[in-house]
Amino acid sequence: MTAVLFDFSGTLCRIESVDSWLRAVLTEADLTLPEAELAETAQALERSGALPGGSTPAHVPRELAELWATRDSSAERHRAAYTGLSRQVPLPDARLHDALYDRHRTPAAWAPYPDAVEVLRALREGGIGVGVVSNIGWDLRPVFREHALDPFVDSYTLSYEHGVQKPDPRLFAAACAALGTDPRDTLMVGDERRADGGAAALGCRVHFVDPLPIAERPDSLRPILGMVG
Incomplete structure (x- = not known):
């Protein structure tokens, strides 16, 4: 060779754990969740597969299936696929879905x-x-x-x-x-x-x-x- x-x-x-990922974004947004709710939200995000480099989605919604299959072919499709999965999970502020995606692209997340x-x-x-x-x-x-x-x-x-x-x-x-x-x-x-x-x-x-x-x-x-x- x-x-x-x-x-x-x-x-x-x-990639960092889903728990670390979520906590970092909440801290940056100056938001807090009760520990039990934070743990439940992190588990839901993990099941959804919303963290790139993390777990495979337990289920990809039908409306995201084609996007998911070709997510790595462009920056736009990648963001849309992963924020689409993230949006299956309720968060205290809708802007957090894009913030979560942005967090995973930082060196601190890896x-x-x-x-x-x-x-x-x-x-x-x-x-x-x-x-x-x-x-x-x-x-x-x-x-x-x-x-x-x-x-x-x-x-x-x-x-x-x-x-x-x-x-x-x-x-x-x-x-x-x-x-x-x-x-x-x-x-x-x-x-x-x-x-x-x-x-x-x-x-x-x-x-x-x-x-x-x-x-x-x-x-x-x-x-x-x-x-x-």
């Missing part, structure tokens, strides 16, 4: 997995090309800069910037082209078997990790170092 492509959410970084910097640095020092290829509706580069990951990334291939989303092989082809690497010499690392597994159609080798909470996954990325070079 001469290059490695990484997924973002659940692979290199993990944390790298414990071994992410170590692995990316080792790949860079070993002369291995590193790319990020993500199904997403917003620019994640500020997250990488804030968490000191950006110096070790050579290219970013984001679905909303290309109008195509994983598992479509065209997104992986664009990622390989950005690195100047042959897909057959490229390893794709991700946490979603259907989406990230699409790289195999180009001839990429694919390695999966579990999108566990930060504390439960201290070193799942380290084995990658033995797969390249």
Whole structure:
């Protein structure tokens, strides 16, 4: 392998909990909820799947089904899909739905997995090309800069910037082209078997990790170092 492509959410970084997400937005809006009501609201938001990078929706309303299926193809569709899910849950102020969406795009809402910097640095020092290829509706580069990951990334291939989303092989082809690497010499690392597994159609080798909470996954990325070079 001469290059490695990484997924973002659940692979290199993990989104905060729904409870933390909701509390941060309520605090910013100078609003409070009784603890029991806050816990109930957080659980409802989790079931709805309104937090990007969080739980899969327990149910996607019929009116959102088509939007949900193509949510990562544009910034507008991504926002509409997730705020549409959020709006299934009553909140004390209707403006909080957009505030919740805006919160998840901030570096403060994300944390790298414990071994992410170590692995990316080792790949860079070993002369291995590193790319990020993500199904997403917003620019994640500020997250990488804030968490000191950006110096070790050579290219970013984001679905909303290309109008195509994983598992479509065209997104992986664009990622390989950005690195100047042959897909057959490229390893794709991700946490979603259907989406990230699409790289195999180009001839990429694919390695999966579990999108566990930060504390439960201290070193799942380290084995990658033995797969390249």
